[in-house]
Amino acid sequence: MKKGKLIVFSAPSGAGKTTLVRHALDSISNLKFSISCTTRDKREGEVHGKDYYFTSPEDFKAKIANDEFVEHEEVYHDNFYGTLKSEVDKITAEGISVIFDIDVIGALNIKKLYGDECLTVFVNPPSLEILKERLISRNTESEDKLKQRIDKAGIEMEKAKEFDVILLNDDLETAKAKTIEIITDFIK
Template identity: 65%
Template sequence: MGKRKILKKKGKLLVFSAPSGSGKTTIVRHLLNKPYLNLEFSISATSRSRRGTEIDGKDYYFISQEAFKQKIKNGEFLEWEEVYRDNFYGTLNSEIERIWAMGKHVIFDIDVAGGLRIKRKFP
């Protein structure tokens, strides 16, 4: 396994993890519309190609498969998974640090496997 970069906890991580179609995205969007909660959505990184009107840095961070694999080796992901053959998705440590640097809490809309990985790192 590659190196691990340790995140120093500066804020909270709110994880909404459930199967597709369960309503987690609806809940997350509702909470993001409450400014007093001080939440920021965690943008995932992916090695897949952009679709339609997706915007890099808003919908996903689009990176090449080679760069994704190198970041895995460097321990730059809080969690990651190969969802389909050669299509990787994950949460960069730098994304969490970016949100915490703004003084906000991180909110995730993530699959069950990713949620469990985060829970193991931040029990």
């Protein structure tokens, strides 16, 4: 059986990567979501084991010490995200490709580890101003968190050139169609 490949979507918060990843999962049968592990608080409607594996900072640090992650990062103080090796190995061994929705640094680290078996896609918002409007309209962040995310977005957008593909999300339907095209070309 042919092993599955890895497709990594990354973007500044609010650029639309999660929407595009969900669309790909609904549209492509041989694709499974990589559930990340995080220490951040659950948002309304999120489910442990479906959206994320929610854990404590102490447990997360123990997993780091045990080398259980493909990639991990402390995105904000005591706010960790990471991808468990066991999750990736389980899915790809079944011949299914894995799709990720993770931060920029994590995406680039996975690419280093998996090389040509991994495709990195950076979802670019039309502008920082539109990104800010999207984040405000989500109404999920405090003023401090909002400022942190916007400051980080500028840094992340500078890293886009290190990705295999840059996908502009200025029109959602166009971006959805392009997402399917990019992924199916890579996994065939």
